[in-house]
Amino acid sequence: MRNIRKIGVAAMAAAMVLTVASCSSSSSGSAAPSKELSVWIPSDDSGRVAAYIAAFNTSHPGYTVTLRQIPFAQYDNALGQAFRAGQGPDIAQINGTTFPSFASKGYLQPIVPIVGDTGELATANFYPNLYQAAAFDGKQLSLPIDTGTRVMQYNKKLLAKAGVAPFGETTSYADLLSAAQKVRALGDKYQGFCYVGGDKWYTVNSNAGPFVIQSGGAFMNKEQTKATLDTPEAEAGFNFFKSMAATGDKSNLVATASSTCVEGFGAGTVGMQFDGFWDIPSKDKASATDFELGQTMPKDKTTYSSTGGWVLGVPTYVKSDKFDVLKTFVNDMYAPKNIVQFTGLMPATKSGRDAATALKAPQYDIYWKILNENANNPIPLNANLVAQANLLMSTMQSVIQGTQSTKAALAQAQTAFDATLTK
Amino acid sequence: MTSIKAVGAGISPRRPASRRRNAGPYVWLIPAFALLLFVVGYPIIENINASFTTAAGGTDQYVGLAQYKSMLSDPLFYHSVLLTIYWTVGVTALQFLLGAVAALAADRSSWFVRRIRPVLIIPWVLPGVVVANIWVVFYNEDGLVNSLLSLVGIHSDQAWLANQNTALPAVILAAAWKGFPFYFLLLLAGLQSVPVETREAAKIDGANSFQTLKGVVLPQMKAIVITSLVLGVIATSNYFDGIYLMTGGGPSNATLTLPVWLYNTAFSEFDIAKASALSVIILLIVLVPVIIRLIAQRKRSRR
Numbered sequence: 001m002r003n004i005r006k007i008g009v010a011a012m013a014a015a016m017v018l019t020v021a022s023c024s025s026s027s028s029g030s031a032a033p034s035k036e037l038s039v040w041i042p043s044d045d046s047g048r049v050a051a052y053i054a055a056f057n058t059s060h061p062g063y064t065v066t067l068r069q070i071p072f073a074q075y076d077n078a079l080g081q082a083f084r085a086g087q088g089p090d091i092a093q094i095n096g097t098t099f100p101s102f103a104s105k106g107y108l109q110p111i112v113p114i115v116g117d118t119g120e121l122a123t124a125n126f127y128p129n130l131y132q133a134a135a136f137d138g139k140q141l142s143l144p145i146d147t148g149t150r151v152m153q154y155n156k157k158l159l160a161k162a163g164v165a166p167f168g169e170t171t172s173y174a175d176l177l178s179a180a181q182k183v184r185a186l187g188d189k190y191q192g193f194c195y196v197g198g199d200k201w202y203t204v205n206s207n208a209g210p211f212v213i214q215s216g217g218a219f220m221n222k223e224q225t226k227a228t229l230d231t232p233e234a235e236a237g238f239n240f241f242k243s244m245a246a247t248g249d250k251s252n253l254v255a256t257a258s259s260t261c262v263e264g265f266g267a268g269t270v271g272m273q274f275d276g277f278w279d280i281p282s283k284d285k286a287s288a289t290d291f292e293l294g295q296t297m298p299k300d301k302t303t304y305s306s307t308g309g310w311v312l313g314v315p316t317y318v319k320s321d322k323f324d325v326l327k328t329f330v331n332d333m334y335a336p337k338n339i340v341q342f343t344g345l346m347p348a349t350k351s352g353r354d355a356a357t358a359l360k361a362p363q364y365d366i367y368w369k370i371l372n373e374n375a376n377n378p379i380p381l382n383a384n385l386v387a388q389a390n391l392l393m394s395t396m397q398s399v400i401q402g403t404q405s406t407k408a409a410l411a412q413a414q415t416a417f418d419a420t421l422t423k
Numbered sequence: 424m425t426s427i428k429a430v431g432a433g434i435s436p437r438r439p440a441s442r443r444r445n446a447g448p449y450v451w452l453i454p455a456f457a458l459l460l461f462v463v464g465y466p467i468i469e470n471i472n473a474s475f476t477t478a479a480g481g482t483d484q485y486v487g488l489a490q491y492k493s494m495l496s497d498p499l500f501y502h503s504v505l506l507t508i509y510w511t512v513g514v515t516a517l518q519f520l521l522g523a524v525a526a527l528a529a530d531r532s533s534w535f536v537r538r539i540r541p542v543l544i545i546p547w548v549l550p551g552v553v554v555a556n557i558w559v560v561f562y563n564e565d566g567l568v569n570s571l572l573s574l575v576g577i578h579s580d581q582a583w584l585a586n587q588n589t590a591l592p593a594v595i596l597a598a599a600w601k602g603f604p605f606y607f608l609l610l611l612a613g614l615q616s617v618p619v620e621t622r623e624a625a626k627i628d629g630a631n632s633f634q635t636l637k638g639v640v641l642p643q644m645k646a647i648v649i650t651s652l653v654l655g656v657i658a659t660s661n662y663f664d665g666i667y668l669m670t671g672g673g674p675s676n677a678t679l680t681l682p683v684w685l686y687n688t689a690f691s692e693f694d695i696a697k698a699s700a701l702s703v704i705i706l707l708i709v710l711v712p713v714i715i716r717l718i719a720q721r722k723r724s725r726r
Contacts, residue, residue: 080693106481253585254670316481386692397674
């Protein structure tokens with residue numbers, strides 16, 4: 001009995017020690033400024049970000065920035081869990097499309113008061129629509145890092161093989177569809193237009209979404225109080241996408257990865273795909289001259305989507321003792337030569353363009369052009385964007401299968417979409 | 424009265440020595456039970472607690488039953504519950520049928536049967552990701568299923584997973600193939616535990632194979648059949664990876680069972696509170712076969 005009592009006393013003492021220790025280690029709100037910063041990014045295979053962080057630590061003695069890289073597929077989950085638990089990065093790269101989910105739950109704090117808005121961080125140095133897309137509910141809760149613009153990409157060689165005349169500067173819906181059908185007619189192994197339907201974001205950014213916008217439609221009114229899926233414009237966008245999808249493999253409808261389209265495009269069996277510059281086939285797969293990124297619509301009707309970029313956010317749990325190191329780091333990070341290390345492609349700052357040497361080739365001009373046009377997101381950022389994207393994906397799948405008419409599917413989606421706006 | 428007092432006066436109020444001795448082991452079990460309660464009970468309580476909240480302003484705010492009310496008013500919930508029932512019944516029935524046939528066929532000792540038994544377990548041993556990939560390829564427009572159909576004169580370019588009428592049956596079939604060895608192993612063990620004498624007695628009495636199976640073997644295997652079905656129903660109703668990898672819940676939510684919906688809610692929409700409410704509902708649904716099993720067991724033990 002005495003032994004049991006001793007064990008009990010020892011256990012209680014250990015618990016008290018642990019409690020005191022955990023309390024003291026979590027008191028990040030103490031007055032002494034911290035010089036340590038934890039940065040989370042999705043895995044960067046190029047190693048450029050890690051090299052930049054190492055260089056920052058060398059050039060800023062006294063500061064210690066640690067980088068954690070998480071595979072892209074797990075990144076959103078890891079961030080979500082860290083934010084909810086109140087333990088994780090001091091600053092993180094966040095997917096522009098999941099940003100509103102985090103922002104609406106109060107997981108992010110206004111970033112401008114922390115890092116300032118002078119020099120590279122001046123509002124005027126950002127492309128306006130990207131800057132706007134990094135705000136939520138009137139608050140600048142993040143800063144844009146880059147853009148995820150998509151355009152119609154086409155394989156010139158394959159289109160020529162199918163007897164399609166060069167697109168030139170502009171192309172109509174009818175031209176695009178005809179070209180896709182001709183490629184499909186080359187044989188079963190060819191796809192005119194390859195789409196990926198099994199992931200919500202593809203539906204918003206790379207599938208039906210941009211075509212609805214292209215057709216003059218929208219998903220909701222400006223006040224974000226009423227869905228506008230039952231309009232003739234939205235129907236036209238879905239119908240065109242359905243026709244294009246019919247020239248691709250139906251199996252893609254539930255594919256959860258875009259690799260099949262990208263691989264097919266690189267292998268020369270896919271005529272067209274709607275995608276970003278990051279999926280342009282590399283030179284080792286095929287001759288770069290085989291591929292062209294086309295402005296495929298009349299100038300006033302460019303087919304594109306501007307979403308999918310990354311933003312930079314500071315979680316709510318980060319206390320003021322970290323603000324000094326945050327300010328120093330973020331201001332250094334947005335220097336033109338540094339910001340391109342984070343994107344490697346198209347930085348969200350105007351001053352960063354000259355440093356984006358990877359996109360100097362003329363074929364990328366269309367992306368810069370779209371950036372300059374301040375393209376809007378297909379769906380305005382709101383707390384239920386993910387649910388809306390899921391709904392659109394489901395609707396697109398119904399339309400492509402032909403189990404419902406486009407009009408009926410959109411009418412049904414309209415009701416469900418309205419419900420997401422009243423939540 | 425006096426005599427009673429006199430008798431009791433010299434007796435210590437402590438419990439008999441034999442009972443005191445028996446209490447010792449239970450004391451030593453307390454840490455194990457406490458740990459078990461912490462490991463199992465705490466997450467469940469935390470989950471239930473989270474289902475009464477919503478994330479706002481960076482913290483969880485108490486909203487009572489709002490998550491449950493919102494879910495019960497969502498038509499997708501009832502769609503998903505029906506799909507889950509359809510899925511669970513379909514997969515369990517097919518797996519049990521395949522497992523029973525395989526077990527009956529393998530319940531003998533021959534050179535061939537001894538070598539085929541390990542082969543039958545392969546689908547169960549394969550990782551879920553591998554199985555999902557295999558069946559996705561089978562179900563493609565130019566996959567094995569359509570090739571087999573064309574061999575028998577049926578031309579099909581159906582993408583079986585991309586059609587909302589065929590997606591769920593297709594996934595059920597794949598899951599049945601993957602999971603039938605579970606029943607095969609349990610039922611084979613059950614068959615081999617039935618005393619040979621009882622079968623021989625039935626044979627002497629003139630019973631044929633079917634009559635022996637029905638009247639002699641199956642009654643002796645009742646417990647193992649029920650246990651395997653209860654375990655199977657629990658595992659199937661919670662099954663996630665195969666469906667998610669093959670269809671992601673689509674097309675048009677045609678395979679959106681409760682676990683897939685739960686995953687999407689928690690890790691796609693990051694709505695942990697709603698996902699917690701959904702998981703509580705799933706827990707209650709899964710408890711149904713367990714409770715039925717416990718009631719049946721209690722009734723049997725009373726007899």
